[in-house]
Amino acid sequence: xxxxxxxxxxxxxxxxxxxxxxxxxxxxxxxxxxxxxxxxxxxxxxxxxxxxxxxxxxxxxxxxxxxxxxxxxxxxxxxxxxxxxxxxxxxxxxxxxxxxxxxxxxxxxxxxxxxxxxxxxxxxxxxxxxxxxxxxxxxxxxxxxxxxxxxxxxxxxxxxxxxxxxxxxxxxxxxxxxxxxxxxxxxxxxxxxxxxxxxxxxxxxxxxxxxxxxxxxx
Amino acid sequence: xxxxxxxxxxxxxxxxxxxxxxxxxxxxxxxxxxxxxxxxxxxxxxxxxxxxxxxxxxxxxxxxxxxxxxxxxxxxxxxxxxxxxxxxxxxxxxxxxxxxxxxxxxxxxxxxxxxxxxxxxxxxxxxxxxxxxxxxxxxxxxxxxxxxxxxxxxxxxxxxxxxxxxxxxxxxxxxxxxxxxxxxxxxxxxxxxxxxxxxxxxxxxxxxxxxxxxxxxxxx
Numbered sequence: 001x002x003x004x005x006x007x008x009x010x011x012x013x014x015x016x017x018x019x020x021x022x023x024x025x026x027x028x029x030x031x032x033x034x035x036x037x038x039x040x041x042x043x044x045x046x047x048x049x050x051x052x053x054x055x056x057x058x059x060x061x062x063x064x065x066x067x068x069x070x071x072x073x074x075x076x077x078x079x080x081x082x083x084x085x086x087x088x089x090x091x092x093x094x095x096x097x098x099x100x101x102x103x104x105x106x107x108x109x110x111x112x113x114x115x116x117x118x119x120x121x122x123x124x125x126x127x128x129x130x131x132x133x134x135x136x137x138x139x140x141x142x143x144x145x146x147x148x149x150x151x152x153x154x155x156x157x158x159x160x161x162x163x164x165x166x167x168x169x170x171x172x173x174x175x176x177x178x179x180x181x182x183x184x185x186x187x188x189x190x191x192x193x194x195x196x197x198x199x200x201x202x203x204x205x206x207x208x209x210x211x212x213x214x215x216x217x218x
Numbered sequence: 219x220x221x222x223x224x225x226x227x228x229x230x231x232x233x234x235x236x237x238x239x240x241x242x243x244x245x246x247x248x249x250x251x252x253x254x255x256x257x258x259x260x261x262x263x264x265x266x267x268x269x270x271x272x273x274x275x276x277x278x279x280x281x282x283x284x285x286x287x288x289x290x291x292x293x294x295x296x297x298x299x300x301x302x303x304x305x306x307x308x309x310x311x312x313x314x315x316x317x318x319x320x321x322x323x324x325x326x327x328x329x330x331x332x333x334x335x336x337x338x339x340x341x342x343x344x345x346x347x348x349x350x351x352x353x354x355x356x357x358x359x360x361x362x363x364x365x366x367x368x369x370x371x372x373x374x375x376x377x378x379x380x381x382x383x384x385x386x387x388x389x390x391x392x393x394x395x396x397x398x399x400x401x402x403x404x405x406x407x408x409x410x411x412x413x414x415x416x417x418x419x420x421x422x423x424x425x426x427x428x429x430x431x432x433x434x435x436x437x438x
Contacts, residue, residue: 119266120305122292124319124362138309 001191004171005179006198012087012162012175013155016094017148023095024102024147029132031103032110033118050100058164061093065165090166090173097161101154102147109143110136146213153206156199219277221366221398225262225269227255227422234258234422237272240366240398245388247413248402255422256402260370263400264299265292276366297366298359302374304351306343312354313339320361329357333387349380356384360391369401373408385412 031043049057065072065083071092075083083089113136121131137144159177166173168182176195183192220239227234234255240246248256261267263274265281273283281290306315312335317326330336333353338346343354352372359367369388373381389412392399403409409416418428 114305116301116303116305117307119264119292120299120301120307122266123264123295123297123299124358125293125296127293135307139307 054160225272247409
């Protein structure tokens with residue numbers, strides 16, 4: 001059996017998990033503490049990937065990230081390569097698809113913080129940015145870890161969005177879920193079973209870790 | 219420097235309309251019934267809320283004046299506020315909490331000695347008692363050398379011994395600090411013990427006769 005799709009899935013999940021806090025934490029902070037017009041619109045935009053069918057989101061991303069799309073053309077100007085059907089392309093798609101899965105638990109974690117701590121920080125001279133890094137993040141580290149691990153597990157099983165944006169190029173964009181689907185289509189049930197059987201304990205372990213983190217959070 | 223406030227703020231059941239001043243080196247004790255607007259007053263002075271009209275000035279600087287659009291945010295006022303319940307940062311140990319906004323580490327150690335919490339330096343707030351946490355909160359507030367000290371019922375959740383101890387420390391520090399101190403309390407005895415002036419607030423207004431009505435002139 002070819003283990004490349006599983007390794008590619010792990011690589012995609014790892015990078016999504018590593019990069020998602022950079023996008024999700026500031027967004028969650030703005031949604032949790034911000035008071036501005038258009039907040040509900042921003043909230044809806046961030047949550048949209050959670051409710052849209054993955055193929056619809058994938059198609060939208062394919063249009064934007066394609067050679068004639070805004071992001072695709074900019075990428076091509078910058079790197080000379082195509083964004084769609086590349087690992088970078090599926091990573092960006094994965095980040096967008098997973099954004100609400102990280103923002104929602106992080107936002108809940110931020111909203112649970114004692115607001116007087118934020119007021120204390122302001123009185124003691126901290127700017128909002130310094131408060132985010134020195135007070136909010138250290139006190140929500142459990143929420144951040146849980147969100148990242150949840151995103152890792154979610155990324156392992158991505159199918160629709162990745163297929164639309166990346167296709168199924170072996171060694172490049174063919175992740176485990178796509179390889180399993182193709183193995184079943186080609187009636188290679190042993191391969192499909194082995195890959196599936198590998199994903200089950202990994203997903204189970206991830207859920208156990210999230211449960212442990214949640215149990216330790218105050 | 220002198221704190222002067224002549225401000226109004228619309229609240230749910232009444233309008234807060236306060237005019238007063240606090241001199242450096244003096245404690246102004248603020249008393250009054252629950253819901254009189256004392257905490258809102260503290261929040262307005264701290265810069266956590268904006269007045270609807272009027273002005274708050276400190277020394278020559280205007281901190282808030284809605285008519286001219288001036289509002290100095292809390293972080294730029296250089297004051298300290300001790301809340302009713304401790305607000306130490308849970309992820310930092312006691313020494314790091316006290317030193318959070320301090321510029322002089324020697325002062326941090328001196329304050330921790332004075333308030334008897336030096337031995338707790340490495341402990342996290344969750345691991346010590348409520349009284350010890352409030353003493354640490356006082357140290358944190360004083361370590362930054364504030365220009366104004368606001369106290370919002372800081373002793374109310376403490377046992378009698380700790381309360382007496384902290385009151386004594388505060389009185390001791392008053393002259394040394396030489397800043398205006400505004401101390402909100404429910405406890406009339408405490409207000410009289412600590413306050414150079416006692417200001418009563420009722421339904422959002424300064425009520426000079428409230429104290430008399432409460433304890434000096436029994437109702438017939």
